[in-house]
Amino acid sequence: MKVPIGMMKADAYNSFGDQNERGSVLYRRKSAMLHQSQHADGKDEDHIKFPSLYPNSKAAVVELSPTEKKIDKSTSIKHRLGVLIATAISGNDILSSLLFVTALTAVEAGIYAPIAQILVVFTLWLYKGVYQEVLSALPMNGGCFNVLLHTTSKGTASIAACFSILSYVATCVCSGTSAVYYLHELVPGLDVKLYTVLLLTFFAVLNLMGISESGTVALIIFTVHFLTLALLCCFSLLYLCRNGFGQLEHNWHGYHPEEELLPDGNPGFVQRGFWTSIFFGYGTAMLGVSGFESSSQFIEEQAAGVFPKTLDNMWTAIAFFNPLVMFLAIAIFPLPDIARVHKSVLLSSMGRQVAGEWLHHLVAIDAFLVLAGAVLTAFVGVTGLVRRLALERCMPQWLLAANTCRQTNHNIILGFLVICVSMFLILDAKVEALSEMYSVCFLALLFLFACGHMMMKVKRSQLPRNIHAPWWTVILASFLVVGAFVAIIEKNPGVVPVFAMYFSITCVLVGAMFFRMSILKLLLRSVRYLLKKCTKRGGGGRGRHSS
Numbered sequence: 001m002k003v004p005i006g007m008m009k010a011d012a013y014n015s016f017g018d019q020n021e022r023g024s025v026l027y028r029r030k031s032a033m034l035h036q037s038q039h040a041d042g043k044d045e046d047h048i049k050f051p052s053l054y055p056n057s058k059a060a061v062v063e064l065s066p067t068e069k070k071i072d073k074s075t076s077i078k079h080r081l082g083v084l085i086a087t088a089i090s091g092n093d094i095l096s097s098l099l100f101v102t103a104l105t106a107v108e109a110g111i112y113a114p115i116a117q118i119l120v121v122f123t124l125w126l127y128k129g130v131y132q133e134v135l136s137a138l139p140m141n142g143g144c145f146n147v148l149l150h151t152t153s154k155g156t157a158s159i160a161a162c163f164s165i166l167s168y169v170a171t172c173v174c175s176g177t178s179a180v181y182y183l184h185e186l187v188p189g190l191d192v193k194l195y196t197v198l199l200l201t202f203f204a205v206l207n208l209m210g211i212s213e214s215g216t217v218a219l220i221i222f223t224v225h226f227l228t229l230a231l232l233c234c235f236s237l238l239y240l241c242r243n244g245f246g247q248l249e250h251n252w253h254g255y256h257p258e259e260e261l262l263p264d265g266n267p268g269f270v271q272r273g274f275w276t277s278i279f280f281g282y283g284t285a286m287l288g289v290s291g292f293e294s295s296s297q298f299i300e301e302q303a304a305g306v307f308p309k310t311l312d313n314m315w316t317a318i319a320f321f322n323p324l325v326m327f328l329a330i331a332i333f334p335l336p337d338i339a340r341v342h343k344s345v346l347l348s349s350m351g352r353q354v355a356g357e358w359l360h361h362l363v364a365i366d367a368f369l370v371l372a373g374a375v376l377t378a379f380v381g382v383t384g385l386v387r388r389l390a391l392e393r394c395m396p397q398w399l400l401a402a403n404t405c406r407q408t409n410h411n412i413i414l415g416f417l418v419i420c421v422s423m424f425l426i427l428d429a430k431v432e433a434l435s436e437m438y439s440v441c442f443l444a445l446l447f448l449f450a451c452g453h454m455m456m457k458v459k460r461s462q463l464p465r466n467i468h469a470p471w472w473t474v475i476l477a478s479f480l481v482v483g484a485f486v487a488i489i490e491k492n493p494g495v496v497p498v499f500a501m502y503f504s505i506t507c508v509l510v511g512a513m514f515f516r517m518s519i520l521k522l523l524l525r526s527v528r529y530l531l532k533k534c535t536k537r538g539g540g541g542r543g544r545h546s547s
Contacts, residue, residue: 093291109281283487
């Protein structure tokens with residue numbers, strides 16, 4: 001069915017750009033499907049007139065694909081998420097980072113690590129307003145892809161989508177592997193490879209059952225993790241009240257007893273200067289808030305008004321736990337011990353130190369659960385993103401196919417599972433390269449989102465929105481993210497070629513779909529040229545043979 005488009009109020013929709021060059025065709029198709037359902041009685045079914053976004057645009061007709069015609073309005077609003085479940089899905093990702101970033105930040109920033117964490121909290125406060133303004137104006141799945149789609153070209157937005165897809169693959173593989181390694185600490189004979197694959201498959205099945213059902217599991221995991229962190233902080237404070245802050249004073253003055261030294265007399269940790277410590281510590285600590293952007297990837301599955309509350313809840317949790325846990329860690333353990341002994345399991349080691357083995361086991365089990373919850377977040381986020389890419393016709397329409405039982409996009413979910421499992425097996429459970437690449441992708445997405453927000457303020461100022469973030473917040477936020485990006489590259493330059501390799505592969509895959517028509521035309525011309533050459537050669541040979 002082809003739907004001609006008449007005139008629409010310019011103040012609400014005239015900012016979405018030309019279909020052939022820039023902007024989103026999603027609103028046009030949604031309007032077409034809405035009018036199709038309203039004219040289901042057969043009257044004017046082939047030519048349904050409704051207001052035009054661009055009277056002078058060549059893209060005055062929207063043709064619905066067979067898959068899009070099957071999308072029913074009732075099924076599109078069937079699974080709406082409330083505040084708790086939406087917060088849990090995103091919160092599992094962002095709070096799980098505490099399990100490994102706390103020790104890394106202490107190693108980089110030393111005694112100044114809590115200050116670096118406070119700077120991260122301030123950065124996220126700036127980005128909270130940025131995300132709320134953008135998503136109040138453009139409440140659609142896609143995150144960074146969404147805002148760049150409506151402010152730049154589709155090609156530029158597709159590059160941001162490559163960052164997002166790569167970030168989700170890295171999140172899923174890294175979190176799943178780390179979760180099984182924490183479980184391996186309690187069950188030494190565990191087969192890490194087998195159980196990681198089983199864990200990824202389990203959450204794929206949960207997503208096939210539906211986002212509401214998987215969201216309930218996420219809520220249970222988030223609640224357990226929140227209570228475990230609160231319990232760990234309470235026992236750590238009681239431990240410091242009984243034993244005093246002597247260890248914190250030793251760390252402050254750089255005093256380390258002889259038994260804490262390495263065999264060669266090296267303490268294993270050297271405190272940098274203040275500004276250097278803050279610079280590298282801040283870059284590392286920014287990894288502890290990865291997942292803040294996850295909620296924007298499935299905003300269409302959230303009920304009205306849920307998204308801003310989700311961001312507020314995540315920011316409050318980060319502002320409370322990240323600096324507090326960081327302070328408690330350097331007040332309980334010597335910095336050399338954090339760098340050499342407790343680097344991978346710092347929080348579970350804190351539990352053993354302040355309360356005994358029972359809290360150590362509880363934190364280890366909780367670490368497994370919340371890291372597994374981050375795997376769930378990756379599945380939910382990538383499903384929303386790829387669905388949006390398919391609706392924008394940057395990816396094949398068969399990805400939009402939904403099963404009849406649960407109305408979930410099984411092709412997206414199963415395809416993502418195959419990619420993650422194959423990546424895990426190729427890397428042989430060694431995910432260091434993916435974790436480094438993940439940090440670069442996350443910071444790049446934050447920077448691109450800030451750039452898209454600034455362009456939206458200039459190019460799409462007439463879009464209605466409920467929240468307005470001041471200019472100084474988005475500019476300062478982008479500069480802070482650039483600083484964290486430079487710190488990571490300066491600390492580990494080897495991440496650049498690894499990132500470039502994986503990013504190039506992702507761009508080729510997405511670009512092949514985005515430029516599929518140009519590629520097919522080029523192939524057609526090449527085949528025609530070869531056939532013409534062969535025909536000429538064959539004709540010349542027959543002429544010589546007859547003479």
